[in-house]
Amino acid sequence: xxxxxxxxxxxxxxxxxxxxxxxxxxxxxxxxxxxxxxxxxxxxxxxxxxxxxxxxxxxxxxxxxxxxxxxxxxxxxxxxxxxxxxxxxxxxxxxxxxxxxxxxxxxxxxxxxxxxxxxxxxxxxxxxxxxxxxxxxxxxxxxxxxxxxxxxxxxxxxxxxxxxxxxxxxxxxxxxxxxxxxxxxxxxxxxxxxxxxxxxxxxxxxxxxxxxxxxxxxxxxxxxxxxxxxxxxxxxxxxxxxxxxxxxxxxxxxxxxxxxxxxxxxxxxxxxxxxxxxxxxxxxxxxxxxxxxxxx
Amino acid sequence: xxxxxxxxxxxxxxxxxxxxxxxxxxxxxxxxxxxxxxxxxxxxxxxxxxxxxxxxxxxxxxxxxxxxxxxxxxxxxxxxxxxxxxxxxxxxxxxxxxxxxxxxxxxxxxxxxxxxxxxxxxxxxxxxxxxxxxxxxxxxxxxxxxxxxxxxxxxxxxxxxxxx
Numbered sequence: 429x430x431x432x433x434x435x436x437x438x439x440x441x442x443x444x445x446x447x448x449x450x451x452x453x454x455x456x457x458x459x460x461x462x463x464x465x466x467x468x469x470x471x472x473x474x475x476x477x478x479x480x481x482x483x484x485x486x487x488x489x490x491x492x493x494x495x496x497x498x499x500x501x502x503x504x505x506x507x508x509x510x511x512x513x514x515x516x517x518x519x520x521x522x523x524x525x526x527x528x529x530x531x532x533x534x535x536x537x538x539x540x541x542x543x544x545x546x547x548x549x550x551x552x553x554x555x556x557x558x559x560x561x562x563x564x565x566x567x568x569x570x571x572x573x574x575x576x577x578x579x580x581x582x583x584x585x586x587x588x589x590x591x592x593x594x595x596x597x598x599x600x601x602x603x604x605x606x607x608x609x610x611x612x613x614x615x616x617x618x619x620x621x622x623x624x625x626x627x628x629x630x631x632x633x634x635x636x637x638x639x640x641x642x643x644x645x646x647x648x649x650x651x652x653x654x655x656x657x658x659x660x661x662x663x664x665x666x667x668x669x670x671x672x673x674x675x676x677x678x679x680x681x682x683x684x685x686x687x688x689x690x691x692x693x694x695x696x697x698x699x700x701x702x703x704x705x706x707x708x709x710x711x712x713x714x715x716x717x718x719x720x721x722x723x724x
Numbered sequence: 725x726x727x728x729x730x731x732x733x734x735x736x737x738x739x740x741x742x743x744x745x746x747x748x749x750x751x752x753x754x755x756x757x758x759x760x761x762x763x764x765x766x767x768x769x770x771x772x773x774x775x776x777x778x779x780x781x782x783x784x785x786x787x788x789x790x791x792x793x794x795x796x797x798x799x800x801x802x803x804x805x806x807x808x809x810x811x812x813x814x815x816x817x818x819x820x821x822x823x824x825x826x827x828x829x830x831x832x833x834x835x836x837x838x839x840x841x842x843x844x845x846x847x848x849x850x851x852x853x854x855x856x857x858x859x860x861x862x863x864x865x866x867x868x869x870x871x872x873x874x875x876x877x878x879x880x881x882x883x884x885x886x887x888x
Contacts, residue, residue, distance in 0.1 A: 674850050
């Protein structure tokens with residue numbers, strides 16, 4: 429694929445990149461080539477951590493995203509309507525074209541009754557029903573966060589509600605954005621790409637390559653210590669945290685360059701990477717920190 | 725030239741190499757060539773980062789950077805093992821293998837297809853665990869289920885003996 433590189437002395441900061449994209453989007457909307465699409469944020473079995481993470485977005489922020497980028501039809505955390513009135517909005521959305529984002533896993537136990545997200549016409553509406561009904565009709569489906577992509581903490585042992593990832597109940601392409609939580613940029617960036625250019629380039633697990641292409645370890649500021657075999661024995665040391673259980677080498681994500689909380693810091697600044705953006709988190713990423721370590 | 729001066733001199737050299745690479749990037753049309761150059765820029769930047777951290781944290785022993793000629797140190801990674809790839813004559817039973825679980829200062833060994841490999845410093849095996857698997861075991865089945873058709877992975881590991 430031919431790509432256009434932006435090189436110094438052009439600014440390549442997060443803000444500058446966001447500004448270039450925003451300007452391009454404005455021009456598209458102005459020319460009438462781009463129209464706002466309906467958008468449904470479905471929250472299933474999880475902790476609402478992803479919608480809270482989205483509120484931390486800066487380029488753009490969530491308010492801009494849900495007012496100017498898309499037309500937010502349903503989000504149980506953000507909408508004013510409640511009860512059946514809220515579910516009514518969800519059913520209305522089914523009639524037209526919409527993009528679906530799902531956070532949280534799908535609870536399968538007792539035919540989905542372990543998680544009821546609302547009532548519709550006097551009947552309980554389970555997360556399983558909602559996931560299938562909306563997932564089958566959406567123009568694009570984005571699974572946001574660890575639970576929606578592969579079960580995550582909701583599916584961790586012993587998994588009493590028999591939670592699974594969204595892909596397990598849907599027979600269609602689901603864009604996967606693993607992370608616990610998902611970084612606002614990973615989601616908003618994917619959404620913006622969908623709106624402006626269609627589906628982003630993805631790997632064989634349907635993760636967008638623009639965020640999930642490179643292992644965290646390869647861009648870690650502590651990598652040279654790994655290469656030279658200088659390992660930390662406690663969390664406070666500035667050297668490589670590999671021996672303490674860092675999952676950076678098996679986690680493909682752009683945390684080292686993107687940073688978190690308004691681009692100020694990221695987990696390796698204080699402790700090991702726990703592999704939250706890798707499939708299999710948290711069970712397969714355990715132990716997070718160990719002191720009973722191998723020799724150098 | 726003391727240690728600090730040496731590091732600053734190295735940093736200066738890297739800066740000029742970076743400038744050169746950026747100029748080169750502007751004049752390269754080929755996509756793959758560009759990728760290669762970007763990769764080199766990335767390497768240079770991580771070297772800079774390393775030097776910067778050495779200066780900031782003043783690590784007492786800097787064995788790699790004290791000698792004057794900038795010879796790269798032998799990597800601890802098993803990517804290009806110095807030793808010839810002949811299999812050491814060691815033989816492990818399952819019980820013996822179980823001792824090499826990466827705990828209490830023991831190395832981390834795993835067996836695949838009758839061969840025992842050292843994964844103590846393999847980057848995918850931090851804390852002697854890999855996607856929920858622990859060291860000191862015969863992982864032939866697990867390897868086959870996750871890395872089918874990726875036999876080359878075994879070639880990058882350090883063999884330490886055979887499993888009987």
